[in-house]
Amino acid sequence: MEFATFAERADAMAAEEGDLATVALVAETLAAAGPDASPEADRDPTDSDDLAIVARFLRGAVFPGWDGRKLSVGPSLCHEALARAAGANVTADDVEDRLAETGEIGAVAAQLDLGGQTGLAAFGGGGDAGADDLTVREVYEELVAVAEATGDGSESFRLDTLFGLFNRATPSEATYLARLVLGEMRIGVGGGALRDATAEAFLGASVTTPTEERDEDDRTDELVALVERALQVTNDHGRVAELARDEGEAGLRDVSLAVGRPVRSMLAQAGTVADAMDAWGSAVAETKYDGARVQIHYEERADDNEGADGAGDPDDGPVSIYSRNMEDVTAALPELVEHVRAHATAPAILDGEAVAVDDDGEPLPFQAILRRFRRKYDVDRMREEVRVELRAFDCLHAAGDDLLDAPLTERHDRLREVLDEGVSEVLVSDDAAEVEAFEAEALAAGHEGVMLKRPDSTYDPGNRGKEWLKRKPDVETLDLVVTGAEWGEGRRAELFGTFEVSVRVADESGDASGEHAVVGKVATGITDEELADLTDLLEPHVRSESGQTVTFAPEVVFEVGYEEIQTSPTYDSGYALRFPRFLAVREDKGADDADTLTRLRRLAGDGDDGADGGDDSADADESGDGERDATGAE
Numbered sequence: 001m002e003f004a005t006f007a008e009r010a011d012a013m014a015a016e017e018g019d020l021a022t023v024a025l026v027a028e029t030l031a032a033a034g035p036d037a038s039p040e041a042d043r044d045p046t047d048s049d050d051l052a053i054v055a056r057f058l059r060g061a062v063f064p065g066w067d068g069r070k071l072s073v074g075p076s077l078c079h080e081a082l083a084r085a086a087g088a089n090v091t092a093d094d095v096e097d098r099l100a101e102t103g104e105i106g107a108v109a110a111q112l113d114l115g116g117q118t119g120l121a122a123f124g125g126g127g128d129a130g131a132d133d134l135t136v137r138e139v140y141e142e143l144v145a146v147a148e149a150t151g152d153g154s155e156s157f158r159l160d161t162l163f164g165l166f167n168r169a170t171p172s173e174a175t176y177l178a179r180l181v182l183g184e185m186r187i188g189v190g191g192g193a194l195r196d197a198t199a200e201a202f203l204g205a206s207v208t209t210p211t212e213e214r215d216e217d218d219r220t221d222e223l224v225a226l227v228e229r230a231l232q233v234t235n236d237h238g239r240v241a242e243l244a245r246d247e248g249e250a251g252l253r254d255v256s257l258a259v260g261r262p263v264r265s266m267l268a269q270a271g272t273v274a275d276a277m278d279a280w281g282s283a284v285a286e287t288k289y290d291g292a293r294v295q296i297h298y299e300e301r302a303d304d305n306e307g308a309d310g311a312g313d314p315d316d317g318p319v320s321i322y323s324r325n326m327e328d329v330t331a332a333l334p335e336l337v338e339h340v341r342a343h344a345t346a347p348a349i350l351d352g353e354a355v356a357v358d359d360d361g362e363p364l365p366f367q368a369i370l371r372r373f374r375r376k377y378d379v380d381r382m383r384e385e386v387r388v389e390l391r392a393f394d395c396l397h398a399a400g401d402d403l404l405d406a407p408l409t410e411r412h413d414r415l416r417e418v419l420d421e422g423v424s425e426v427l428v429s430d431d432a433a434e435v436e437a438f439e440a441e442a443l444a445a446g447h448e449g450v451m452l453k454r455p456d457s458t459y460d461p462g463n464r465g466k467e468w469l470k471r472k473p474d475v476e477t478l479d480l481v482v483t484g485a486e487w488g489e490g491r492r493a494e495l496f497g498t499f500e501v502s503v504r505v506a507d508e509s510g511d512a513s514g515e516h517a518v519v520g521k522v523a524t525g526i527t528d529e530e531l532a533d534l535t536d537l538l539e540p541h542v543r544s545e546s547g548q549t550v551t552f553a554p555e556v557v558f559e560v561g562y563e564e565i566q567t568s569p570t571y572d573s574g575y576a577l578r579f580p581r582f583l584a585v586r587e588d589k590g591a592d593d594a595d596t597l598t599r600l601r602r603l604a605g606d607g608d609d610g611a612d613g614g615d616d617s618a619d620a621d622e623s624g625d626g627e628r629d630a631t632g633a634e
């Protein structure tokens, strides 16, 4: 598919307000992304099967959700590439000034007079001004090269490659290139719309026909659920679209988990022992460990010596560990690798928490695990300072069996079979007093709270449903996206001093990657040393700067403590936090995991209390969970 065609279709989606009409446009685009069906002789020789790429691009992604590759292109690199393609009179600062005016990089890219900068394009990276029109596949291949560039010179390779693409782009193409590179398409296509369109385009579902006009034996909901399930299992809209087109329902039914390919984590809502007992009659109670979520994949290998030193080459070992965002964190946690190699008895996918413990094995506060999690350097030294242990609490796959659809109690049995140490203790009880005593004990032992789970619940990847409840007495913290900052004064002039923090806002289609609404400014609770670290962490994400104030691309999440949520005209969320204080950087969370405006409203007592599910209604993007979809079937 020509990239211009993709851009044209994306424009049409962005202009469309109705959910069903958007799904129809997406379905047409998916259907048109395959190879040309015309006879061989008439076929365009550049014609290729771009379905998987187009499906991912529509969601602003280059790679499948499970794929660890990242473009590593921040706003400043993108601005620089745009400025170069716009000619000698435009600088990256000019791009930032325009961004401060228009507020959106796609619009800025479209306004610039790009192209024709042949001289600079000669330096590496595919700048090939004046060549044929860009195709979707070419854009994809260039972006793969950007993501895979490493070592000396990779930064300038990335810049040159992006410049080469922008230099060949029409205004409309430039809009979507810039947004794609920064991961925000803003065309109102949520994961739910893409799922529904896949079912419509390739399985004959009637998503765009209003429910009351459908045949009695209409199977739309069933087909949509089938696509949804395949998305949960594969974490790849591209692959699922191809399967639906090429192998139909049977192909989707056959997809299975793969050891080494991460799955989205099942999430919890807040709830009490009484809520659990009222809803289910009995509950599985478990300690809520205050650590970082890990998903561990163990692939048994003939040459894997039990208890061997797993720290050798974690990239190639039988154990891989992923964060809640499916980022590979294996290298940061060698003791968990060793633990699993020594104690796993069969290939498995395990869900659990990595917790920091002191010399007596007692839990350390959450901040301690953050010093270890995702660490790339000094792992051995930090290992001496902070010890990490595994508390496994779920099992998604064991010895060749996928267990997503098995009840929790069965998954626990399989977990204990497959891992003989490091499994969390559980209590299954129908006695509320007994569960409350369990909770009191967990808190007395220094844990964060308890998890309450429905005993027969299946594992629902990416979903924040009502099957898992979390009960923690101290809930007055929010995970907020850092959207801006002000430079400090005096001796702190080189450091950010005050941080603007925001909740996520889901747009009407449930697309969670869009807007943010400010809830406050955080300046307390931060030491000078932390300020220096935070400045280093946030500087690459600066989007625009004006006087003392900067704005950031939404990437970094702070855990923020507060005393109260008040209504306030000061911020665009309509709320302000009373006494906000910085607690930690949530290294384990991305911007899409931050708290939402809906949750803020509910905590402030303004929400729809009955429908707890309103919380984080757009929490999952890749799989399309939690989104209000066009079928209304959610």
Ligand SMILES: Nc1ncnc2c1ncn2[C@@H]1O[C@H](COP(=O)(O)OP(=O)(O)OP(=O)(O)O)[C@@H](O)[C@H]1O
Binding pocket: 265, 266, 267, 268, 269, 286, 287, 288, 289, 290, 291, 292, 293, 353, 393, 424, 451, 470
């Ligand atoms: N026994 C357990 N079962 C499930 N999750 C647990 C358990 N112990 C600790 N946890 C942690 O608690 C979290 C459950 O809360 P939730 O799904 O809302 O995630 P979260 O947004 O990271 O929440 P929080 O900030 O409260 O940890 C899990 O993501 C996991 O990291």
